[in-house]
């Protein structure tokens with residue numbers, strides 16, 4: 633599909649793997665210039681290499697998104713490389729799984745930095761460029777847990793909802809120059825899902841890794857877990873002018889998993 637975003641510049645946070653990488657791939661496939669980031673330089677370089685053949689340029693910047701200075705430097709690098717920023721896509725690392733009794737105060741604050749402040753810092757740093765663009769958008773990758781809680785994911789269940797408050801508020805405050813939306817993945821094949829399945833096996837919820845993975849698929853009407861690109865394609869659409877009247881939306885990309893509207 634031609635989304636009309638060729639030549640636009642996009643920053644995708646936490647994007648050397650998983651859903652961020654799937655989004656970077658979809659955007660670069662449409663000809664956008666994409667700045668990806670992550671902490672591990674080898675993982676980042678290999679993502680940069682793998683995405684190099686697509687229509688848009690892809691540049692990796694080593695970044696820890698729980699560190700404000702790193703995020704400021706990420707945005708500066710994007711402006712230096714491509715002359716501006718038209719779109720921001722925020723993804724993040726996973727936060728520790730577990731129930732209320734398992735989590736420490738330090739983990740609660742850590743989850744807040746990882747999921748909420750990383751998005752706040754990115755938007756704050758990129759806002760002048762987004763407002764100067766004639767196509768500015770922000771798309772936050774969150775989770776279906778913002779609508780229906782999942783067992784043994786208390787930090788994601790509780791903390792991520794702030795990102796939806798941020799998205800809804802920004803969609804009003806930054807209108808009409810910047811559109812702001814969220815996508816809500818359920819289960820997509822990434823190392824995060826591997827981690828959650830392994831935690832379930834360790835807790836004794838499932839006998840094997842395969843049984844654990846199947847239980848995620850069984851919960852999804854389409855009968856399978858998604859791929860990272862299936863999330864990325866929706867992210868690319870929301871960033872494009874094809875979604876020009878969509879702002880403040882929370883779009884599930886979940887194979888029908890959410891039972892509520």
Ligand SMILES: NC(=O)c1ccc[n+]([C@@H]2O[C@H](COP(=O)([O-])OP(=O)(O)OC[C@H]3O[C@@H](n4cnc5c(N)ncnc54)[C@H](OP(=O)(O)O)[C@@H]3O)[C@@H](O)[C@H]2O)c1
Nearest residue numbers: 646648649650651670671672696697725819820822823824
């Ligand atoms: N996969 C799913 O089905 C699913 C469903 C709902 C919600 N989510 C949520 O969506 C987000 C992304 O999940 P995912 O599946 O893409 O995870 P993933 O496959 O584990 O990938 C995470 C990416 O984030 C980077 N990252 C982690 N911590 C970082 C940090 N502090 N600074 C910069 N980059 C960082 C990782 O690179 P480095 O480790 O090298 O930094 C990697 O590139 C997570 O918050 C996850 O909980 C995922």
